[in-house]
Amino acid sequence: MNPSSGSNGHPGASSNGGSxxxxxxxxxxxxxxxxxxxxxxxxxxxxxxxFSNLRWFAVVGLAAVSLIGPAVGMAATRPSLMVVAAxxxxxxxxxxxxxxxxxxxxxxYGDLRTVAILQMVTDLAALLVTVHFTGGCASPVLPFVVxxxxxxxxxxxxxxxxxxxxxxxxxxxxxxxxxxxxxxxxHASVIGGQSTPASCGLSTVMLVGLVxxxxxxxxxxxxRFKTRNVELHQTTTELRRSLEEREELERRKSHYMxxxxxxxxxxxxxxxxxxxxxxxxxxxxxxxxxxxxLGGTATRVDSLLDIVNDLLELAKMREGxxxxxxxxxxxxxxxxxxxxxxxxxxxxxxxxxxxxHFIHEGAAVLDWAVPPDLVYAFENVIQNAIKxxxxxxxxxxxxxGIDRTHAMIVVADEGIGIPANLQDDVxxxxxxxxxxxxxEAEGTGLGLSIVREAVQMHGGKVSLxxxxxxxxxxxxxxxxxxxxxxIGRA
Numbered sequence: 001m002n003p004s005s006g007s008n009g010h011p012g013a014s015s016n017g018g019s020x021x022x023x024x025x026x027x028x029x030x031x032x033x034x035x036x037x038x039x040x041x042x043x044x045x046x047x048x049x050x051f052s053n054l055r056w057f058a059v060v061g062l063a064a065v066s067l068i069g070p071a072v073g074m075a076a077t078r079p080s081l082m083v084v085a086a087x088x089x090x091x092x093x094x095x096x097x098x099x100x101x102x103x104x105x106x107x108x109y110g111d112l113r114t115v116a117i118l119q120m121v122t123d124l125a126a127l128l129v130t131v132h133f134t135g136g137c138a139s140p141v142l143p144f145v146v147x148x149x150x151x152x153x154x155x156x157x158x159x160x161x162x163x164x165x166x167x168x169x170x171x172x173x174x175x176x177x178x179x180x181x182x183x184x185x186x187h188a189s190v191i192g193g194q195s196t197p198a199s200c201g202l203s204t205v206m207l208v209g210l211v212x213x214x215x216x217x218x219x220x221x222x223x224r225f226k227t228r229n230v231e232l233h234q235t236t237t238e239l240r241r242s243l244e245e246r247e248e249l250e251r252r253k254s255h256y257m258x259x260x261x262x263x264x265x266x267x268x269x270x271x272x273x274x275x276x277x278x279x280x281x282x283x284x285x286x287x288x289x290x291x292x293x294l295g296g297t298a299t300r301v302d303s304l305l306d307i308v309n310d311l312l313e314l315a316k317m318r319e320g321x322x323x324x325x326x327x328x329x330x331x332x333x334x335x336x337x338x339x340x341x342x343x344x345x346x347x348x349x350x351x352x353x354x355x356x357h358f359i360h361e362g363a364a365v366l367d368w369a370v371p372p373d374l375v376y377a378f379e380n381v382i383q384n385a386i387k388x389x390x391x392x393x394x395x396x397x398x399x400x401g402i403d404r405t406h407a408m409i410v411v412a413d414e415g416i417g418i419p420a421n422l423q424d425d426v427x428x429x430x431x432x433x434x435x436x437x438x439x440e441a442e443g444t445g446l447g448l449s450i451v452r453e454a455v456q457m458h459g460g461k462v463s464l465x466x467x468x469x470x471x472x473x474x475x476x477x478x479x480x481x482x483x484x485x486x487i488g489r490a
Contacts, residue, residue, distance in 0.1 A: 176204055
């Protein structure tokens with residue numbers, strides 16, 4: 001049994017967990033070493049929907065230009081741009097369907113980014129076709145290419161937009177070259193006439209400068225807002241988490257006070273009733289019945305004192321860590337040996353055999369520890385294993401395993417076990433399983449809460465496995481070189 005491994009003894013094992021937010025799930029790629037250029041998935045989803053709605057105006061505009069183009073000298077626009085408008089309408093419907101029914105705001109950022117890139121590529125392709133039919137390098141549609149690059153930079157990482165900018169400029173230059181060498185037909189612009197090689201060259205240079213310049217300038221402006229957006233989100237998330245933790249703390253505090261009051265009220269009510277019977281003269285305190293009633297009252301008082309002592313012990317661990325008597329080089333072997341000596345009489349009385357099992361040679365020594373708290377934790381678990389063994393007795397095995405960084409203490413019994421539905425709750429205050437109450441009427445239900453507090457105070461983890469009616473195994477994992485915060489600050 002290695003203290004650094006296993007389902008029960010892993011140092012990272014935990015017995016609790018978490019909360020969720022009502023906001024759609026937010027995801028974004030990690031910030032790299034370069035410029036900051038990402039937004040949240042839900043925000044990208046909203047922008048893509050907005051972009052899709054804006055695209056309907058482009059469809060109407062293309063259809064209108066197709067109809068009026070011949071009247072202003074652009075004969076090639078009919079029916080060419082009407083076909084382009086139909087194609088844009090079809091793929092826009094596909095994008096709207098995908099965003100509304102396939103890729104919601106809760107999707108991973110990478111999926112939505114793929115949709116954004118596809119939108120940019122299809123739109124730029126449609127724009128270049130429109131440029132061809134409206135005059136090539138003299139087309140009045142060219143500024144829309146630059147405008148499109150600005151919108152894309154707001155939604156997509158800058159490095160991807162620079163790739164798209166390069167591809168767009170390369171495609172535009174190829175288009176203009178094909179028109180110049182008559183590979184493609186040249187069409188008149190609204191300005192009229194045919195463009196010259198010089199004007200086409202100037203248009204190409206201007207397009208390249210504007211496209212790359214707009215991507216760079218847009219990123220320079222929006223990256224600051226993106227950074228502020230993420231910082232605001234992180235701050236909001238931390239505040240929300242703090243608020244949830246505070247609400248959970250208040251809830252647990254209220255639950256703790258309510259349960260504590262209930263646990264104290266029950267024996268107090270019994271004591272009051274017993275004393276009232278004696279005060280009212282129904283029984284003579286010196287009679288056999290009176291003495292039996294007084295004996296029961298004394299037992300109830302002892303039970304109350306046990307609860308109060310355990311509550312004080314729990315409060316001391318939770319609130320008094322700064323003043324705790326931390327000691328150096330505390331031997332777990334020695335603590336367990338002392339507990340074995342003290343527990344042996346009760347084990348013999350219960351017909352239980354205590355079996356020590358040291359997995360590795362050598363001593364498990366903690367750099368820092370509070371010995372009384374560890375004694376309480378180990379003793380409580382061992383005494384529980386003895387107390388809740390079966391009436392015919394059995395074996396309680398206490399195993400100690402060590403490696404270079406952790407010590408693991410495993411207490412296993414062959415007792416009554418714990419019902420499966422209560423195994424996650426037994427470390428909470430005042431929780432006792434019904435079979436435990438039946439086997440041992442007296443008990444505060446605070447022991448395992450104090451065990452957990454003591455182990456966590458030493459930077460460790462405690463976990464439990466049990467099969468009702470068969471066995472229970474409690475595993476405590478403690479780091480050997482843990483330095484408590486109050487010591488580290490000293």
